[in-house]
Amino acid sequence: MLKINDHYYSLKTIRQISTTVFYRATPKDNKQPCLILAKAISSKFEKAATLKFKNELKYNKVISENWGIKAKQLILINDAPYLVFDDYYADTLEWLMKGQLELAKFFPIALKLVSTIKHFHQCGLVHQDINPSSFLIDNQDNVYLSNFFLVKSTSERDSSNKLNNHTSNFAYISPEHSCLTSDKTDQRSDLYSLGVILYELLTGRLPIQLNESASPNDWLHCHQLSQPRPIHTINLNIPITLSKLVSKLLEKQPSSRYKTAGMVESDLLFCSINWHEKADVTAFPLGENYHSNGLTIPDTLFQREYEIEKMHSSLESVRLKQKLILLQVYGLSGIGKSKLLECFMTNISFNGSLIAYTKIESYITNIPYLGLINAFRYAVKKLTTKTKYEYSYWSKKINTSQNLVSNNSKKIFPELSYLNDHNSCGIENFQSLHLLKPHEFEEVIRNLIALFSTAIRPLILIIDDAHNLDKMSIAILNSLLKKSSSTFNDHNK
DSSP states (O other): OEEETTEEEEEEEEEEETTEEEEEEEESSSOSOOEEEEEESSGGGHHHHHHHHHHHHHTGGGOOTTTBOOEEEEEEETTEEEEEEEOOOEEEGGGGOSSOOOHHHHHHHHHHHHHHHHHHHTTTEEOSOOSGGGEEEETTOOEEEOOOTTOEETTSOOOOOSOOTTOSOGGGOOGGGSTTOOOOOOHHHHHHHHHHHHHHHHHSSOSSOOOTTOOHHHHHHHHHHOOOOOGGGTOTTSOHHHHHHHHHHTOSSGGGSOSOHHHHHHHHHHHHHHHHHHSSOOOOOTTOSOOOSSOOOOOOOOSOHHHHHHHHHHHHHHHHHOOOOOOOOOOOTTSSHHHHHHHHHHHHGGGTOOEEEEEOOGGGTTSTTHHHHHHHHHHHHHHTTSOHHHHHHHHHHHHTOTTTSOHHHHHHOTHHHHHHHOOOOOOOOGGGGGGSOHHHHHHHHHHHHHHHOOSSSOOEEEEETGGGOOHHHHHHHHHHHHTTTSOOOGGGO
16 A cells, blocks of 8 residues: 555556666545556665656647646655556557568558557657557557656756666667767667667667677677668568658668658558559558648758868878878857768868877866777777778788787777677676776876878878767876877878
């Protein structure tokens, strides 16, 4: 029994999502309405649960009951946080994920899923945790979106580029949640997760197959690198065009996916009508049948030719003089410094230069060396996406340069081992970085620079928001720059 507002309720567990359990609370006197309660599975997770519950209530006003499950209030019972909902009778989408869904059943449910996300996105929000347990279906087949624990506004500064350990299901997480990519989590991240759901509905399996012991980093690594089998090669009843639609949702680069849920809905509706009329789907250009009434801002950099040219000149100077060069980009907040760096990175990626990149978020300044670690992990990760010839070249170079790849290097950058034996990678305990002495970490960084730099294609380290760098990383960079007057010898190239 649980006492709420002087009334006693009996609790019955209805489902559990990650570290949150949901109960149906039935009043003992039957004079009060039933409630749905959410709480942490144990006191260990109550602090995190409080933050998640408050975040859900923060956006409660913009959630419509037509398509979303709205929380009523956050209460404390015996010092434990409970999130309270009006009673609802609905099951999660998970009950449908038990095999290949027939197209006659798939199209109605898929269109409702997309429509729900479309309405949610029109509120200017990003869910960040779309998975089958996020959707509830009532006995009239109405679909509702729920679990708004990690929601953020599209106008918020992105702080979730690192793997979020409170995500309820890593099988549905998008690649840009990694610290190894400069892509930000946005509404297209939700569309990737939707793509995983549609893939599973049509094939009866996840696009990425990992065992139960797989870590979050294992999942994220596969989301970044593994290419799922096309749906029509698994389920022969699926039209190729519909298969391509889902594949477009599962593109690794957000820019290659659908831009909006409205576009997905338009194409999916066309497929549905076509299939019901012809029992097939005619091929058509995906993402071009939808016309938005909103204003589209071009993602293009204007009037920065001088700055871009200066950055290219500095790079050429490094090649000619074989010396380190520090180039700093100054400017007011929001003036376009990050976009300038992004444009420069795009330009130089075509000449084969290896880039070590990171954006330093203010909330991680207390973790030693993390800024530089993320930058060089970005570089190593890029090696795994090279062409077969380039991949073979770098793998061989790492194997033959064991003097540059120490045990400390492999501990800090497990990705180096992946290039050798394809072990899964990821740093899961950042606290161990405190054990590294500054001269040991500097040696690792120097060896990596020597390993990745060549006379023709020097290593390029790009740090966005460098003012947020931790003190130890700053000390390492200063140490490197003090010795930059000497030229690279053969060992450095």
